[in-house]
Amino acid sequence: MALVGKRDGRNFGWGRQLSYAGPQALRDIYGGGHYSTVKTHSDRWQAFVRWCRSEDGPGVNDARQIDRQTLADYALHLRNLVEVGELAVATAQNCLSSVNRTMAALRGDQHVKLPSPSKALGMQRTIVRTTAPQGQDRQQVKCIAGILREIHPRAAAILLLARATGMRLREAVLADLIRLNREANQLGRINIQEGTKGGRRGATASRWIEVDEHILEALRYAKQVTPYGSRNLIASTETYISFQRDTIRPSRQLLKLHNLKGFHELRAAYACERYEKITGHLAPVFGVICGRPHRNIDRRARLQLSYELGHGRIDVASAYIGSVV
Secondary structure, three states: OOOOOOOOOHHHHOOOOHHHHHHHHHHHHOOOOOHHHHHHHHHHHHHHHHHHHOOOOOOOOOHHHOOHHHHHHHHHHHHHHHHOOOOOHHHHHHHHHHHHHHHHHHHOOOOOOOOOHHHHHOOOOOOOOOOOOOOOOHHHHHHHHHHHHHHOHHHHHHHHHHHHHOOOHHHHHHOOHHHHHHHHHHHOEEEOOOOOHHHOOOHHHOOEEEOOHHHHHHHHHHHHOOOOOOOOOOOOOOOHHHHHHHHHHHHHHHHHHOOOOOOOHHHHHHHHHHHHHHHOOOOHHHOOOOOOOOHHHHHHHHHHHHHHOOOOOHHHHHHHHOOOO
């Protein structure tokens, strides 16, 4: 992407509107690629812009007027949202990190940033799961899926895919079901690629999962409810956003009515089940005092889970299965 104006002009030359300039600068710094990362940072930047224009914000529309105090005030705003339960600590930290990244892209330097989002918020995010995940009981999940089939059959497919494979919601929605069914039948394993987080896809970011009867069943059903002419669960007349609005949101309410927090909870259920299969022991989150696996076996299991869930760090596994004290 090229500069819209002069480098020393409004929004450092990226456009007259703060909301437009941020995404433009991000696309440039990522070389026109990394679409998912750019989209994520841009969405969080728009939230910052809305705050800037609100009564509580500084009322600026030019990145040249944003200084460290502006960012500190925004951190205080996010902290207040966390304290009243409207925002998670992790989400608030991510918002500040994205603002830091976007400001650096706009300015071309690191002079205006919050060095530590966690310190700015005065809060630490919790990444270790301490409660057993819902959705462990496959029969319960099948019952919920049966109810969903009558109202939102594609949401039922997402539910089954998430529990069987540990897919994220977006991954299940955008998965190439024709390819996955072919891989499952011919290779006995599937490679999760579409909808992955942070642009992790392709030959250099393979994510193969061994197939079992639960995965085969979930894939068969998902293929049955795939809209005509589509390779995934979104019809040609829909967008991802409209699908979320019309299908995912109403389905979430039904999940909660049946004691399931949401689709993401099933990733943790999958992880705990896989941990037990790999180690022969229950996941630490279940609070088992005796019979723990050797630390080398535990580490090997966490590495495998990190790979299967599409993360690049072993420590992330603790958010799904808990930590050994």
